Amino acid sequence: DAGVTQSPTHLIKTRGQQVTLRCSPKSGHDTVSWYQQALGQGPQFIFQYYEEEERQRGNFPDRFSGHQFPNYSSELNVNALLLGDSALYLCASSLYRVNEQFFGPGTRLTVL
């Protein structure tokens, strides 16, 4: 049983560019949450998707957007990249309204 998978593993972009990160949830899970983890910090909640809708959002600007597909996989899009967007982006999956979340290995984004 595959766990949460994310792609790509690493990504290097320049300021102003746009990026799309992808996540496939653990088999049987229907909810995907995205987090940003800066170096030396804990993960910060970006948003959560369930039934293809954004259900909750953290304190992130509109440059951060997402999507969930009918097969429950999800994408995170970041527009107009800033140097401060450099971080590890983590995807976590769960069953809706169930506490346990399982994290993927993350995508490390570097903005130059």
Added chain:
Amino acid sequence: QKEVEQDPGPLSVPEGAIVSLNCTYSNSAFQYFMWYRQYSRKGPELLMYTYSSGNKEDGRFTAQVDKSSKYISLFIRDSQPSDSATYLCAMRKTSYDKVIFGPGTSLSVIP
């Protein structure tokens, strides 16, 4: 004041020691309390979670929650070098609310 505070360490202990990791929080609405372990360049792994106050034990790990003091702890008995990682406390108000993480404590267990 941050919602969740955690001593970042680093914490270094000899193999076999008992390790105590702690977090404090400010929001009394938190009901679910989690501990995650994160190895370098990996995603966090859920170790255990507790609902409301009380203790929970799983093998060498014990989690404690004191809601009256807004204080949670993770104890690791007979620590092993493989326990060397960053430990993140996390909490949420409901089972589907956003999860708020502490900054993490870096632990090294020296053989």
